[in-house]
Amino acid sequence: MADRFGADQPGNAHSGDAHSGDAHSGGEYPPAEHRPAEHVVSRRRPVARAVRRLPLLVWLVLVWVMLWGTFDVGTVFFGVLVALLVTAVFPAPPIATNIVVRPWRFLQLVGFLAWDMVISTVRVSWQALRHGPGARAGIVAVTLVTNSDHLTAMVANAISLAPGTFVLQVDRVNRICYVYTLGMRQEDAPSVRRGVLAWERRVVHAVGSRAEVTMVDAHVAEERASR
Structure with missing residues (x-):
């Protein structure tokens, strides 16, 4: 069963009784009423x-x-x-909006969606056969890099299409997606977070503006430099 999470704790990952930080290291973003281009x-x-x-x-x-x-x-x-x-x-x-469709990147995104559905179906089937009703699950709070309503909706849909994962709640003020993941253990929280941010990066490269592409690429560079 999935464990309870606290909505007032941005960036926390929850599986079992463990908590791990997930705050974005970038600067502050303007509130929703001041976001441009929409x-x-x-x-x-x-x-x-x-x-x-x-x-x-x-x-x-x-x-x-x-x-x-x-x-x-x-x-x-x-x-x-x-x-x-x-x-x-x-x-x-x-x-x-400032959405810019890049055909090749968009086709790659569609391919990733199809492949992820296949892999997720196999993973969920294995969890059902191995653990049955006792399969573990967790909820990870992931802070997105971009601050667009449309990109957030696309990322949430991309995550929720695959069996075994879906977005329970979106906190638009803090750009947080609460992602439910079947078969998740405590040590899997960082990989779930990286997976969600990877989906955001694919969506942004497919339909995001040039500034948003630069933003997610800079975030990836920061993550690699901090390891």
Whole structure:
């Protein structure tokens, strides 16, 4: 069973009764109300609004394909229909972001998602066969490097797609994701944290701005220098 964690302790990893620090070493970030580059697009520009919704449609189709676990014409076709239906029935205000799609990096991200689903399925199956209902689990509080609502949502979805791991809660003020991990031991907390930050780095390299790419790369360099 997963152990209880304290939401008021940013950066703590929890498995069993152990706690380990997880604070980001970078500088302070502005509060949510002062974050730039995310604002509502005027409804007087329907073409620009439609173009800006394309990434959402692509992401919904990708999630649909991943959930079905098959990639064929029929799955993609119905994924497009479902994505159009969702965006039509539940229209969200069009948001202008600093997201920049890099095709090669985006394809790499999709490949990592597919591979991680396969590996995670095997890992969860092994835990179920070996431990059954007594399988251990833990919750790790991971402080993200970037401070974008959209990137945070993408990272949380990427983590939660794979069996055995999902984001329980997101603390946007402190940029913390609380990640539940099946089969986790006390000494696995640092590796879980590195895995979450690796997902953030892949997402940022795929769709993040140049400044955000520089930010995550600098964080990696700092981590390597501190070892």
